[in-house]
Amino acid sequence: MDSLLFTATTGASRVLKAQHVRSNNLSNADTAGFRADMERVKSIPLQGSGFDGRTMVVTNSAATRFDSGDVVKTGRALDIAIMGEGYISVQTPAGNEAYTRAGNIKVNELGAMSINGFPVIGDNGPMVLPEFQKVEISERGRVSVIPPGGGAEVEVGTLKLVKPERNQLQKESDSLLHSLDGQPFAADATVNLAPEHIEGSNVSAIDELLSVMSLTRNFEMQIRMMKTAETLAQSGNKLMSAS
Numbered sequence: 001m002d003s004l005l006f007t008a009t010t011g012a013s014r015v016l017k018a019q020h021v022r023s024n025n026l027s028n029a030d031t032a033g034f035r036a037d038m039e040r041v042k043s044i045p046l047q048g049s050g051f052d053g054r055t056m057v058v059t060n061s062a063a064t065r066f067d068s069g070d071v072v073k074t075g076r077a078l079d080i081a082i083m084g085e086g087y088i089s090v091q092t093p094a095g096n097e098a099y100t101r102a103g104n105i106k107v108n109e110l111g112a113m114s115i116n117g118f119p120v121i122g123d124n125g126p127m128v129l130p131e132f133q134k135v136e137i138s139e140r141g142r143v144s145v146i147p148p149g150g151g152a153e154v155e156v157g158t159l160k161l162v163k164p165e166r167n168q169l170q171k172e173s174d175s176l177l178h179s180l181d182g183q184p185f186a187a188d189a190t191v192n193l194a195p196e197h198i199e200g201s202n203v204s205a206i207d208e209l210l211s212v213m214s215l216t217r218n219f220e221m222q223i224r225m226m227k228t229a230e231t232l233a234q235s236g237n238k239l240m241s242a243s
Helices: 002-027 205-242
Strands: 037-045 055-064 071-073 080-083 087-091 097-100 105-107 113-115 134-137 142-146 154-158 169-171 177-179 192-195 197-199
Touching: 002 037, 002 055, 002 205, 055 169, 080 087, 087 113, 134 192
Parallel strands: 080 197
Antiparallel strands: 037 055, 071 197, 080 192, 087 097, 097 177, 105 113, 134 142, 142 154, 169 177
8 A cells, every 4th residue: 555655646746747847848839949848757666675566756857859940931130040050159147158049139229139138149248239220140140230321231240159069958947058067168150040030949739738638647547546545545444443
């Protein structure tokens, strides 16, 4: 009875954590550049006297899917999508460097470029544009502007684009990818952009919804197992008291 209750409890706990991961994926199905998370679990037999009949489910840190999302044309000059491998460098509130595939760049009233509130990093630090009439980002990440009133095009700087190996990255709670050792990666001139395009999330809403439904049924099964364990325990107590 103890083994049954323990197995059901740890299984239900694992399902709740998996539901959280899948629900977060679903909520970001329309978030530009979002990379879906995957739960990772491991079964560990518990040692004890006699036969080892108890197994605990341990949830490891979530893994990240790195496959690309769909790229769509927006016609917006500040939208960019990375073609193939690579990432855009941004700055965290702590001043560290992080990476994203989201290319929905915004410019505030001071000319600072940002993605989802994180400053975009160029070859000389965070990118800040002068006043401009028109802005253009090339396939290699060079940012140029035409001053107000027209005139010759002025090159402002180049976005820092990197291409590390996937096993050198980890996703953190800010939804950005960070270097495993905390050191920034060097710029990679081979990364290509698609100007006026945006890459969507790599989340499949249908797959995630089916997973949520399956996990819900799994959780209900674990609860039924707990109730069964309780019923068996009550029956055992009655037999003990009768004797």
